[in-house]
Amino acid sequence: MSQRLAFSPSEVLLLGPGPSPLSPAVRAAMSAPLLGHLDVEFLELMDRVQADLRVLFATKNRFTLPISGTGSAGMEAMLTNLVEPGDRIVIGIHGVFGGRMAELARRLDAEVVEVHAEFGEAVAPEAMAEAIAAGDTRLVAIVHAETSTGVMQPLPEIVAAAKRAGALMLLDCVTSLGGAEVDLDALGIDAAFSGTQKCLSVTPGLAPLSLSEAALRKAADREHPIRSWYLDANLLAAYWNGDRVYHHTAPVAMIYALAAGLDEALGEGHRPRFDRHRRAAQALYRGLEALGLSCLVDPELRTPMLSSVLVPDGIDEVAVRRDLRQRYQIEIGGGLGSLQGRVWRIGLMGHGARLTSVLRVIGALGGTLSELGYGCDTSAALVAAAGRE
Amino acid sequence: MSQRLAFSPSEVLLLGPGPSPLSPAVRAAMSAPLLGHLDVEFLELMDRVQADLRVLFATKNRFTLPISGTGSAGMEAMLTNLVEPGDRIVIGIHGVFGGRMAELARRLDAEVVEVHAEFGEAVAPEAMAEAIAAGDTRLVAIVHAETSTGVMQPLPEIVAAAKRAGALMLLDCVTSLGGAEVDLDALGIDAAFSGTQKCLSVTPGLAPLSLSEAALRKAADREHPIRSWYLDANLLAAYWNGDRVYHHTAPVAMIYALAAGLDEALGEGHRPRFDRHRRAAQALYRGLEALGLSCLVDPELRTPMLSSVLVPDGIDEVAVRRDLRQRYQIEIGGGLGSLQGRVWRIGLMGHGARLTSVLRVIGALGGTLSELGYGCDTSAALVAAAGRE
Numbered sequence: 185m186s187q188r189l190a191f192s193p194s195e196v197l198l199l200g201p202g203p204s205p206l207s208p209a210v211r212a213a214m215s216a217p218l219l220g221h222l223d224v225e226f227l228e229l230m231d232r233v234q235a236d237l238r239v240l241f242a243t244k245n246r247f248t249l250p251i252s253g254t255g256s257a258g259m260e261a262m263l264t265n266l267v268e269p270g271d272r273i274v275i276g277i278h279g280v281f282g283g284r285m286a287e288l289a290r291r292l293d294a295e296v297v298e299v300h301a302e303f304g305e306a307v308a309p310e311a312m313a314e315a316i317a318a319g320d321t322r323l324v325a326i327v328h329a330e331t332s333t334g335v336m337q338p339l340p341e342i343v344a345a346a347k348r349a350g351a352l353m354l355l356d357c358v359t360s361l362g363g364a365e366v367d368l369d370a371l372g373i374d375a376a377f378s379g380t381q382k383c384l385s386v387t388p389g390l391a392p393l394s395l396s397e398a399a400l401r402k403a404a405d406r407e408h409p410i411r412s413w414y415l416d417a418n419l420l421a422a423y424w425n426g427d428r429v430y431h432h433t434a435p436v437a438m439i440y441a442l443a444a445g446l447d448e449a450l451g452e453g454h455r456p457r458f459d460r461h462r463r464a465a466q467a468l469y470r471g472l473e474a475l476g477l478s479c480l481v482d483p484e485l486r487t488p489m490l491s492s493v494l495v496p497d498g499i500d501e502v503a504v505r506r507d508l509r510q511r512y513q514i515e516i517g518g519g520l521g522s523l524q525g526r527v528w529r530i531g532l533m534g535h536g537a538r539l540t541s542v543l544r545v546i547g548a549l550g551g552t553l554s555e556l557g558y559g560c561d562t563s564a565a566l567v568a569a570a571g572r573e
Numbered sequence: 574m575s576q577r578l579a580f581s582p583s584e585v586l587l588l589g590p591g592p593s594p595l596s597p598a599v600r601a602a603m604s605a606p607l608l609g610h611l612d613v614e615f616l617e618l619m620d621r622v623q624a625d626l627r628v629l630f631a632t633k634n635r636f637t638l639p640i641s642g643t644g645s646a647g648m649e650a651m652l653t654n655l656v657e658p659g660d661r662i663v664i665g666i667h668g669v670f671g672g673r674m675a676e677l678a679r680r681l682d683a684e685v686v687e688v689h690a691e692f693g694e695a696v697a698p699e700a701m702a703e704a705i706a707a708g709d710t711r712l713v714a715i716v717h718a719e720t721s722t723g724v725m726q727p728l729p730e731i732v733a734a735a736k737r738a739g740a741l742m743l744l745d746c747v748t749s750l751g752g753a754e755v756d757l758d759a760l761g762i763d764a765a766f767s768g769t770q771k772c773l774s775v776t777p778g779l780a781p782l783s784l785s786e787a788a789l790r791k792a793a794d795r796e797h798p799i800r801s802w803y804l805d806a807n808l809l810a811a812y813w814n815g816d817r818v819y820h821h822t823a824p825v826a827m828i829y830a831l832a833a834g835l836d837e838a839l840g841e842g843h844r845p846r847f848d849r850h851r852r853a854a855q856a857l858y859r860g861l862e863a864l865g866l867s868c869l870v871d872p873e874l875r876t877p878m879l880s881s882v883l884v885p886d887g888i889d890e891v892a893v894r895r896d897l898r899q900r901y902q903i904e905i906g907g908g909l910g911s912l913q914g915r916v917w918r919i920g921l922m923g924h925g926a927r928l929t930s931v932l933r934v935i936g937a938l939g940g941t942l943s944e945l946g947y948g949c950d951t952s953a954a955l956v957a958a959a960g961r962e
Contacts, residue, residue, distance in 0.1 A: 188836040190598065191618055191829060195606040202822060206607050209579065214603040214826055217584045218595055218776060220904045229580055252778065253642045253803065256821035260803045288802040381822055387607060389641065389778055389824030411800040413677040414642065414649045430909070432645035433591060433770055435778030437603055438827070440580060447577040515609045520819070 196509065197536070199545050200517035201331045201490055202359070203381035203388050204533035210386055213444035214437050221434040229443055230424060230434075236446035241357075241376060241394045242367040242454075247417065249424045250390040250442055252435050255358040255379025258391025259285060261415040262354055262375050265395075265403040266323055269293035273323040274315045274351075276307035278337065279330035280521045281356060289325075292411065297321075303333050303522050304480045304492065309341035316342075321351040329360035329487040331382075332520040333480065334529065336364070336487045343372045352399055358382060361392065362449050363461045363489040363533060374399040380438075383461070383489055385534025386445035389438045445534075461488040464537040468530065471546035471569030475553070475560045480527050489537065492519070492527040496558055501525055504552050512548035542569050585898065586925070588934050589906035590720050590879055591748070592770035592777050593922035599775055602833035603826050610823040618832055619813060619823075625835035630746075630765060630783045631756040636806065638813045639779040639831055641824050644747040644768025647780025649677060650804040651743055651764050654784075654792040655712055658682035662712040663704045663740075665696035667726065668719035669910045670745060678714075681800065686710075692722050692911050693869045693881065698730035705731075710740040718749035718876040720771075721909040722869065723918065725753070725876045732761045741788055747771060750781065751838050752850045752878040752922060763788040769827075772850070772878055774923025775834035778827045834923075850877040853926040857919065860935035860958030864942070864949045869916055878926065881908070881916040885947055890914055893941050901937035931958050 198205045219226040230249075238248045251261050263285065267273060271294045275286045278301040289296045299315045301307040307326060316324055324346040329336050339355070346353040352374040357366050361376075363383030368376055374396040381388035395403070395417060403410070403417040410416045414432065423431035449457060465488035472479065472493060480492035495501040501518060505528065508514045517529035532541055546569050550562025587594050608615040619638075626637045640650050652674065656662060660683045664675045667690040678685045688704050690696040696715060705713055713735040718725050728744070735742040741763040746755050750765075752772030757765055763785040770777035784792070784806060792799070792806040799805045803821065812820035838846060854877035861868065861882060869881035884890040890907060894917065897903045906918035921930055935958050939951025 188840050190602070190836060191605070191621070191832050193606050193608045193614055193618075193829070196608055196612065198607060198609060200609055203607055203609060203825060211604040213579070215600040216580070217582050218587060218592055218600075219582045219585055220587060220589055220592060221777065223585065223898070223904060225582055229582075232580070253646065254821045254824060257642065257803045260801060264800075284802065291798040291800055291802065379822065387824065387826040388610065388822040389827055409680040411653075411680055412649060413673065413680065414646045432643045433768065433777040435643060435776065435827070436592060437776040437830075438778055438824070440582070441826075443580050447579060451577050509612070515612060 194513060197514045197541065197544060199531055199536055199541055200515045201529045201531050202379070202533060204383070204385050204531060205536040206385055206387065207448055207535045209448060210441050210444045213440040214387065216440050218436055221436055222428065222430065226436060227428060229439060233439060233443050233446060234424065236450055237392050239450055240362060240446065243369045243394050245368065245394045245396055246425060247400055247421055248394040249420065250392045250439065251415065251420065252432065253391055254388050255377065255391050257415070258377030258379065258393055259356060260288060261391065261393060262377050263288050263292060264412045264415050265410055265417045266352060266354065266375060266399060267292045267294045268406055268408050270295060271322040272297065272319045273325065274299060274312065274321050276312055276326035276337070276342065277301070278305060278307050278335055279303055279327060279332035281327045281331060285325050285356070304335065306335050306337050306485055309338065312342045313345035316345045316349050316351065321349045323352045323354055325354040327356040328366065329364065329490065331359045331490060332523065334487050334490045334492040335481050335485050339371055347372060352402060359487065359490060363537065364458050364487070368394055380442055380445065383534045384445045384449060385536070386441045387438065389435060390442055461532065461537045464488070464532040464539065464542055465491065467539050467542040467569045468532060471542060471565045474565035474568035475546065475550055489531060489533045491530045492523065493530060494527055499553065499556060499558055501528060503556065507552045508548050514545055514548050516545065539570065583902060586903045586930065586933060588920055588925055588930055589904045590918045590920050591768070591922060593772070593774050593920060594925040595774055595776065596837055596924045598837060599830050599833045602829040603776065605829050607825055610825055611817065611819060615825060616817060618828060622828060622832050622835060623813065625839055626781050628839055629751060629835065632758045632783050634757065634783045634785055635814060636784040636789055636810055637782070638809065639781045639828065640804065640809065641821065642780055643777050644766065644780050646804070647766030647768065647782055648674060648745060650780065650782060651766050652677050652681060653801045653804050654799055654806045655741060655743065655764060655788060656681045656683045657795055657797050659684060660711040661686065661708045662714065663688060663701065663710050665701055665715035665726070665731065667694060667696050667724055668692055668716060668721035670716045670720060674714050674745070693724060695724050695726050695874050698727065701731045702734035705734045705738050705740065710738045712741045712743055714743040716745040717755065718753065718879065720748045720879060721912065723876050723879040723881040724870050724874050728760055736761060741791060748876065748879060752926065753847055753876070757783055769831055769834065772923045773834045773838060775830045776827065778824060779831055850921065850926045853877070853921040853928065853931055854880065856928050856931040856958045857921060860931060860954045863954035863957035864935065864939055878920060878922045880919045881912065882919060883916055888942065888945060888947060890917060892945065896941045897937050903934055903937050905934065928959065
């Protein structure tokens with residue numbers, strides 16, 4: 185038996201669009217002793233995770249559980265269950281992830297109506313309402329916190345328009361859940377999906393979902409079969425809530441990590457946690473401003489957990505990210521889609537949403553930009569970020 | 574901030590149908606520092622994992638990678654990419670998992686031809702050849718090591734029939750990969766999927782896949798769109814092999830664990846590892862026989878990594894499993910489908926395929942069965958299992 189050198193990753197501060205930094209408790213949970221996926225202790229943990237997710241989503245929905253795939257699998261689970269061929273669905277698109285929903289819906293033979301906003305802006309509620317009322321709309325879908333831009337989409341008018349039309353309302357909460365208010369029942373959301381690697385600070389690999397009774401009825405009473413067996417909500421419900429019918433081998437260690445992340449989130453409490461995300465974002469804005477940098481998004485539309493920062497003229501954005509990663513051991517994100525090359529994306533999510541993270545990234549940006557000939561006062565920026573906390 | 578009691582699982586020896594026991598190295602890998610999914614160190618690890626999986630599958634297929642879901646997602650990825658509406662596909666069914674493939678293929682509007690064997694037997698190659706030749710067959714699918722029965726399916730005649738028909742050959746290697754010979758290129762397999770939680774002894778959550786060039790052409794040149802975005806092989810190839818186009822957030826910690834499991838598997842070497850699985854199975858057979866217990870499957874068709882043991886008349890099989898779990902801290906599996914209540918399933922997979930596991934489970938079975946009034950000599954069974962090693 186020959187020995188191979190084990191992979192030993194660097195310790196990088198994850199301040200990109202996700203994954204976010206893990207807490208020590210979540211890291212430890214990943215390597216707890218493995219149980220079988222039908223073990224009685226594991227079944228109890230599944231119940232606990234479901235109850236905790238209901239608190240996090242602020243919902244009574246009995247179908248509230250993590251599926252065994254990343255956030256994109258969560259999106260796919262929602263559309264695959266809720267869209268039938270020929271269904272008219274209206275999708276608000278204010279970034280890459282709304283566009284992805286539209287692409288998948290077309291693959292499922294839906295009649296897709298797209299309502300667009302410029303990247304960096306929110307979708308206009310009136311435009312959504314008009315599109316929803318213009319036909320027999322079955323489903324309305326939009327992204328809450330657009331990870332590609334950092335825009336928080338206002339929702340009440342859009343949900344009201346969906347309700348008037350008798351359509352189901354689907355919300356992408358990948359980046360908002362755990363970092364800002366996501367009150368499914370109060371908002372009137374029928375279907376929501378998220379990911380674990382953003383504001384929950386759990387390793388990527390699971391997608392928390394929630395479906396209302398109306399959404400479950402749609403999944404149960406379809407004319408056409410659900411095109412997936414793995415993501416079929418009826419089968420998932422039987423494993424998680426029903427007779428514990430074996431469906432697939434749950435990713436046990438990932439569920440441990442999610443349980444630990446939920447312990448931390450619910451232990452901290454919604455309000456303190458969301459306030460912490462807002463305070464971290466305010467510190468970042470102060471530091472960026474003092475460096476002479478601007479955010480893409482207007483202040484009232486910004487997501488606290490993700491900020492798109494405009495790249496100054498003449499600066500090679502890739503070189504900055506490379507330097508941050510290699511010398512400062514910090515990851516930030518680049519732009520996606522039409523924003524590629526135009527913005528950096530700085531995430532302050534979950535365990536990473538704290539002043540220490542802000543000071544490290546402001547210091548690193550100031551140092552790197554100075555070296556590239558961009559005139560800025562890093563000392564002043566650090567004082568600005570820290571000072572008024 | 575209130576504190577919640579962290580979940581603390583029991584240490585259970587996993588000798589069921591999977592998940593299997595983790596080695597210390599794999600457990601440690603899960604909690605290594607998290608990297609971003611586009612980080613340069615992580616991209617290098619992805620290359621290493623792909624190269625290692627090619628060795629394990631004994632293939633040159635460039636598309637050989639783990640998808641971000643469990644083994645069932647691997648099955649779904651294969652059929653979703655390779656089956657178009659109206660395609661005639663022939664599926665050999667000798668257990669629960671073949672039946673699952675047929676169900677999914679029907680959801681994808683395929684014309685499904687099922688060729689059945691009794692649970693506990695292999696599918697007859699002549700029956701498969703006849704079904705394949707009876708129409709314009711596009712795909713032939715069968716399970717290699719049936720996890721629900723413990724039968725290893727003979728393959729060469731079936732593959733030959735598929736080739737004669739110009740059909741693609743799909744193999745479910747969930748339970749065989751890493752514990753027995755799976756030589757994709759030598760066998761002529763076009764598409765294969767597996768899971769990490771069986772003979773690789775990695776936590777459940779990933780499905781290694783491999784696609785030949787012919788299979789990739791089918792996925793690329795379809796008349797109907799692939800009904801999935803998450804599992805679209807064309808998009809996955811662009812992230813894993815192409816321009817590293819962002820597709821979804823890879824389950825980073827799971828990939829670490831897989832890399833560690835592959836280090837161990839390739840460090841040990843194919844032949845010694847497969848021999849170890851066979852020796853462990855032989856020890857189990859000796860111990861079971863000495864306890865007066867019989868296996869469901871004829872010796873020449875048995876999988877070494879999973880054994881279906883017939884429950885003696887008058888014994889409550891659930892009570893036995895409960896006692897093994899609660900007092901001996903050992904998990905074994907019950908029967909699935911038509912074998913429910915009739916068999917136990919004992920897995921000796923990956924890190925669990927060793928004499929120590931056999932001695933623990935034989936001792937525990939002997940003790941529990943004696944207590945239930947079943948006459949057996951546990952001492953003799955332990956000596957039989959251990960003695961002739």
